[in-house]
Each structure stands twice: as C-alpha cells, then as structure tokens.
Amino acid sequence: MPDSAIKVEGLQKRFGDVVALDGIDFEVPPATVFGLLGPNGAGKTTAVRVLTTILRPDAGTATVLGLDVAEEADRVRARIGLAGQFAAVDGNLTGRENLRLIGRLTHLPRRLIEDRATQLLEQFDLIDAADRPARTYSGGMRRRLDLCAALVHRPPVLFLDEPTTGLDLYSRNQLWAVIEDLQAEGATILLTTQYLEEADRLADDLVVIDHGQVIASGSPVQLKSRLGGTVVEVGFADPGEARRAQGYLVNYAVRPPDVDGSEVRFEICDGARVIVDALRTLDGEGLAPATLAVREPSLDDVFLALTGRRVEPEEAPEDATRGAA
Amino acid sequence: MTATTVTPIGGLTPDLDLRGLRRFTTAVSDTFAVMARNIIAYRRVPQLLVFSTIQPVVFVLLFRYVFGGAISVPGVPYVDYLMPGIFVQTVTFGALNTSIGLATDLNQGLIERFRSLPMARSAVLAGRTLADLVRNVFVVALMFAVGFAVGWRVHTGIIPLIGAVLLVLLFGYALSWIFATVGLVVGDPETAQAAAFPVMAPLVFASNAFVPVASMPDWLQPWAEHQPVSVVITAVRDLTIGGPTTFDVIAAVLWCVAILAVAAPIAVHRYRMAT
Numbered sequence: 001m002p003d004s005a006i007k008v009e010g011l012q013k014r015f016g017d018v019v020a021l022d023g024i025d026f027e028v029p030p031a032t033v034f035g036l037l038g039p040n041g042a043g044k045t046t047a048v049r050v051l052t053t054i055l056r057p058d059a060g061t062a063t064v065l066g067l068d069v070a071e072e073a074d075r076v077r078a079r080i081g082l083a084g085q086f087a088a089v090d091g092n093l094t095g096r097e098n099l100r101l102i103g104r105l106t107h108l109p110r111r112l113i114e115d116r117a118t119q120l121l122e123q124f125d126l127i128d129a130a131d132r133p134a135r136t137y138s139g140g141m142r143r144r145l146d147l148c149a150a151l152v153h154r155p156p157v158l159f160l161d162e163p164t165t166g167l168d169l170y171s172r173n174q175l176w177a178v179i180e181d182l183q184a185e186g187a188t189i190l191l192t193t194q195y196l197e198e199a200d201r202l203a204d205d206l207v208v209i210d211h212g213q214v215i216a217s218g219s220p221v222q223l224k225s226r227l228g229g230t231v232v233e234v235g236f237a238d239p240g241e242a243r244r245a246q247g248y249l250v251n252y253a254v255r256p257p258d259v260d261g262s263e264v265r266f267e268i269c270d271g272a273r274v275i276v277d278a279l280r281t282l283d284g285e286g287l288a289p290a291t292l293a294v295r296e297p298s299l300d301d302v303f304l305a306l307t308g309r310r311v312e313p314e315e316a317p318e319d320a321t322r323g324a325a
Numbered sequence: 326m327t328a329t330t331v332t333p334i335g336g337l338t339p340d341l342d343l344r345g346l347r348r349f350t351t352a353v354s355d356t357f358a359v360m361a362r363n364i365i366a367y368r369r370v371p372q373l374l375v376f377s378t379i380q381p382v383v384f385v386l387l388f389r390y391v392f393g394g395a396i397s398v399p400g401v402p403y404v405d406y407l408m409p410g411i412f413v414q415t416v417t418f419g420a421l422n423t424s425i426g427l428a429t430d431l432n433q434g435l436i437e438r439f440r441s442l443p444m445a446r447s448a449v450l451a452g453r454t455l456a457d458l459v460r461n462v463f464v465v466a467l468m469f470a471v472g473f474a475v476g477w478r479v480h481t482g483i484i485p486l487i488g489a490v491l492l493v494l495l496f497g498y499a500l501s502w503i504f505a506t507v508g509l510v511v512g513d514p515e516t517a518q519a520a521a522f523p524v525m526a527p528l529v530f531a532s533n534a535f536v537p538v539a540s541m542p543d544w545l546q547p548w549a550e551h552q553p554v555s556v557v558i559t560a561v562r563d564l565t566i567g568g569p570t571t572f573d574v575i576a577a578v579l580w581c582v583a584i585l586a587v588a589a590p591i592a593v594h595r596y597r598m599a600t
Contacts, residue, residue: 052440052441053441054437054441077441077442077444078339080441082437084434084438086433086434088433088435088438090433090435091433092365092366092369092370093362093365093366097362101358101359101362105359105439105443106442106444107351107354107444133369149438
C-alpha cells in the first residue's frame with residue numbers, strides 16, 4: 001500500500017471565472033480520518049468531486065491509493081465510496097433495491113450483493129424498512145441508506161461530503177460512531193464539514209480551506225495550540241490561597257497565571273498531563289481546589305484567527321466540559 | 326447501528342477488465358442494471374404510465390368522434406388515417422419521460438453517484454433510453470387496443486404491421502436521445518417538462534397527424550410535409566393502409582438514423598459534462 005491513501009498536489013479547478021480550487025495540497029495517511037473544513041463555497045465539495053473522479057482537475061494531481069484520479073479513474077472508482085450532501089438514493093426503489101443496484105454497478109457477485117445489502121440494512125437500522133420505497137423514508141433514514149450505498153462494495157477509501165448537515169443530534173452521533181468503527185476496520189475517510197466540533201471530534205488531521213486555498217493544516221490539537229493553550233480555572237476557599245497557588249502554578253503555565261478574587265486562571269499547552277501534575281503539586285502544598293474548569297479553545301476560534309470571519313456553528317460549542325480531567 | 330461487519334475492507338470490487346469482449350459485456354450488464362431500475366420506477370408509480378396514456382386516448386376519442394366528421398381524407402376511412410398519427414404522437418410526447426427521468430436523477434444527485442462508480446460510462450443513458458423503449462412497447466400496445474376498439478383496421482398484413490410497430494418504436498427511441506440532452510441541460514424535472522413543449526408542438530401539430538398537409542397554408546406545407554413526425558406517420562400509414570411503401574419507409578428510417586447519429590453523441594457529451 002502506498003504511504004498515503006490520498007495525496008493532493010497543487011490541485012486547481014475553475015468554473016468559468018470562479019476559482020473553486022486555487023492550488024490545494026494535502027496528504028491523508030491510510031486508516032485515518034481527514035477533515036476538510038471550511039465555510040460554504042470554500043471549495044470542499046469541488047475537492048471531493050475531483051477526488052471521486054466526477055470532475056477532472058484543471059491543474060495539479062490527485063491520487064487515491066497511489067492511483068491518479070484523472071488517468072486511472074476506473075481503478076479509483078473501484079476503491080472509493082461517496083456519500084454526498086444530498087441523499088443520492090432512488091426514491092422509487094426500496095432500500096434493498098437501491099443497494100442491489102449499487103452492488104450490480106460495482107460488479108459484485110450476486111450472492112454477495114444480497115449478503116451485503118442485508119448486512120448493511122441491519123447495521124443501519126433500516127431492515128424493517130428494507131422493502132419499502134425509499135421515498136417513504138424520513139430524512140435521517142435516507143441519509144443512512146445513502147451511506148449504506150457508499151459502503152456496499154467495502155471501499156477502502158470513503159468520501160463523506162458534509163455527512164451530518166441537516167441531521168438531528170441522535171442521527172449525527174450514530175454517524176460519528178459509524179465513522180469511528182470504519183476507521184478502526186482500516187478504512188481511510190475524508191469528510192468535509194462546516195462543523196468545527198465534528199472535525200475536532202473525528203479528524204486525525206485536517207485542513208482548513210477558504211476561497212479554494214488551504215489556510216491551515218495539522219491535527220485539531222495543533223491547530224488549537226496555534227491560538228493558545230487550554231485554559232484552566234481553579235477556584236479556592238479564599239483569595240489568600242489563590243495567591244499562594246499562583247506561585248506554584250507559574251511552573252506549569254505558558255504565561256504567568258492571573259488571580260481574580262479566589263480564582264486562579266492559567267493557560268497550559270500540553271493538556272491533561274500538566275493539569276494532573278499541577279493539581280498534585282497544589283495538593284502536596286495543602287491547597288485543595290474548590291472548583292476546577294478546563295476549557296479548550298474551539299476550532300471556531302482558529303477560523304476566526306485565520307480569516308477574521310466566524311463560522312456559524314449549528315449549536316453552541318460545549319467546550320467548557322470537554323477535557324475536564 | 327452496531328458494528329458487526331465481517332467483510333474485510335477493500336477488495337470486493339474487481340478492477341474492470343477493459344479488454345475487448347469484457348468491456349462490452351460489462352457495458353451490457355451495467356446498462357441492464359440501470360434499465361431494470363428505471364422499469365421498476367414505472368411499475369411502482371403506475372400513475373406515470375396511466376396519465377401519459379390518458380392524453381393520447383383523449384385525442385383518439387376527440388378526433389374519432391368529435392372533429393373527425395369534419396375532416397375528409399380522400400379514399401380512406403378517417404380512423405385509419407388518424408391512428409398512425411396517434412401512434413407517432415404518443416411516442417413523441419413519451420420521449421419527454423427521458424427528459425424528466427434524467428433531470429430527476431441529476432437533481433437528486435444520482436448521476437453524481439453513478440459517475441463515482443466503476444460502471445460503464447454509457448450505461449446511464451443507454452439504460453434510461455432502453456427503459457423508455459420498453460415503456461413505449463406497453464403504451465403502443467395499449468394504443469393499438471384503443472384503435473381497434475374505435476374501429477381502426479389494418480388493410481395490409483402482419484409483416485407490414487410489425488414493420489409499422491418497429492418503425493414507431495425506433496422513432497420513439499431516436500427522440501429519447503434528443504430529450505436525454507434536454508433533461509441533462511435543464512437539470513430539473515419541472516423545467517424539462519416546460520422546455521419540451523416548444524420542441525414538441527411544431528413537430529406534433531404542424532404535421533400530417535390529424536389532417537392532410539394540403540389543408541394547411543402554403544408557407545407551412547414544406548415543413549409539415551418533410552419534418553420527421555410527418556415522414557414517419559406517412560410510412561406507418563403506407564404500412565397499415567397499403568400503397569407504395571418503399572420510398573416512405575426508407576425516408577422514415579433515415580430520419581430516425583439521422584436523429585440518433587446527431588442526438589446520441591450530443592447527449593453523451595452532455596452526460597460527461599453534467600454534474
């Protein structure tokens with residue numbers, strides 16, 4: 001297997017005067033989840049269309065499992081699955097017939113098609129609706145069927161274009177679990193999202209794109225650390241204790257800690273390990289924290305810092321609770 | 326959604342063997358898969374079929390019993406003159422289904438999915454137009470039954486009649502390719518429907534389908550005489566009423582072949598570009 005499951009170099013695509021991709025580069029190691037993050041119109045979907053052989057690039061190269069998407073499109077197609085923003089299923093066919101069609105068009109043996117269809121319909125809670133026309137399905141069910149269709153031939157590389165846009169919270173969490181399972185089984189997954197929380201939760205690495213260009217790349221942790229560290233707030237019984245604690249916490253913080261009444265606020269950059277060490281030190285000095293809050297900077301903050309614009313998340317980030325040791 | 330999959334990731338889909346015969350059999354098998362899918366849709370939404378046959382049936386009744394008495398065609402009962410026109414009109418309007426079907430697929434993102442699959446590129450259009458051909462077989466059979474019920478008679482024989490049926494179906498198939506392009510260009514079913522009428526109307530109504538061309542104004546006659554719908558209707562009349570047939574049938578077949586030769590490459594080109 002090549003070193004990277006997906007490799008994109010200098011990819012350009014324009015539609016008339018509109019530059020959709022203005023020379024993007026990124027590389028996705030096998031069996032990882034990669035996030036393409038950006039606002040509407042940033043070029044995410046165009047990138048996915050090029051990588052899934054639907055569009056030919058104007059310049060640059062893209063390979064999937066070492067195969068050039070423009071030159072060896074058929075071999076790429078045999079190895080990829082695509083689930084788009086719009087559930088691309090045939091409403092007149094039943095769930096099972098939809099999967100059967102994809103099975104035939106991906107040239108699986110008949111018996112295997114039936115097995116795979118049943119297996120996927122069971123896995124995605126669609127087995128009771130399997131023999132009903134898909135037009136009777138709810139939005140969430142259609143999305144799940146669409147994802148099943150992308151998985152029929154067990155593609156080693158999966159492209160999910162805004163997979164959770166428009167899904168309710170429950171379906172979204174289900175989908176996240178599926179993505180994690182697929183990754184655990186060895187699939188490489190590229191997903192596009194406008195939801196910073198989603199990229200943060202799922203992606204091992206990500207690029208932020210804006211106006212067809214990569215404006216930042218790295219792991220979610222790296223991107224967040226560019227903006228500053230994790231914020232830790234420790235409350236004590238009285239201001240005196242807080243001032244004593246401030247003296248000890250200097251050793252762990254990236255900047256001198258602030259004291260506000262009986263609370264000490266400081267930033268760290270190495271995450272949970274540092275918090276544990278800091279708390280152990282305080283405990284050894286007889287300083288027992290009354291309250292403790294840990295707050296991660298969100299990817300929304302990163303986007304704001306990079307572009308000066310804010311991405312509208314669907315719901316308020318819940319970073320205040322995340323990472324509390 | 327429990328994770329109980331056992332099939333290993335990857336390796337289920339073989340690489341397409343694109344040498345010679347294998348390439349052809351793959352294309353045929355993919356085309357049949359797409360065709361079967363489109364036929365299921367016709368079976369599952371019978372309204373589509375019912376409503377698209379109501380209109381020609383109404384035309385038959387209207388022209389047979391309401392207007393027909395006022396139209397005189399020398400030497401032949403009007404119903405025998407009318408029915409070939411109805412058959413060709415039916416498949417002409419029926420070609421709209423190709424537009425609507427492809428526009429719907431495009432609109433719903435299905436075309437995009439097909440383009441990401443390791444299937445034969447030709448299968449989506451070939452499967453669609455063949456499904457519409459199958460549909461036409463049913464519709465034409467129904468219109469034959471309606472024709473016989475209102476007194477239509479074939480004056481020739483079984484062989485010319487089969488020839489007439491095949492010609493009507495061939496013409497419908499050729500038109501499907503024109504309307505495939507319309508569907509791919511407009512990209513949504515409502516617009517496809519609206520866009521088709523201005524193309525259809527001069528073909529169907531400025532033709533010899535219902536009245537002899539001689540009754541039309543001079544400036545319209547050259548068009549009405551030689552445009553493909555009229556030429557095909559004339560050939561079908563020859564094959565069912567009798568008289569010298571060879572020249573008219575050859576002209577009709579040439580029209581069909583010419584339409585296919587021009588429309589099919591354009592449709593294929595549009596399909597490659599469509600997203």
